[in-house]
Ligand SMILES: [Ca+2]
């Protein structure tokens with residue numbers, strides 16, 4: 001009887017292990033896989049109308065747990081600001097992070113300087129600070145924004161009207 005219970009217990013644990021991917025988040029994806037799914041999708045810095053902000057986009061179907069990820073404006077210090085606990089990005093969803101904006105709900109405590117030779121923007125994973133997505137230079141956009149031509153696309157274009165927290169168009 002004891003052997004059967006042990007066997008059953010072992011089977012149950014195995015079952016749980018198999019079930020875990022059903023509740024997938026970043027913990028079950030390799031950083032390199034996340035790099036093709038999670039994007040810096042749009043950015044606006046030194047915008048006269050609003051605080052600096054970036055928009056993240058999850059092109060996958062599962063929710064990504066962003067807690068413990070990092071944002072920085074320089075590759076020499078990738079862990080400048082840690083994304084707080086309980087920050088989730090649903091599949092197909094967008095998340096806006098502001099900079100130096102005390103009223104922002106999700107706000108990084110450093111500023112972004114656009115233009116050649118100034119800041120970049122770097123999104124890194126927890127554990128090994130693997131760079132998930134980055135821009136070496138932040139475009140000067142005034143009251144517009146710079147973003148991927150369509151959500152997650154490789155090419156970046158200028159938008160006269162930003163789509164902060166919504167699909168790029
Ligand atoms: Ca800066």
Ligand SMILES: [Ca+2]
Pocket residue numbers: 041042055147162163164165166167168169
């Ligand atoms: Ca957008």
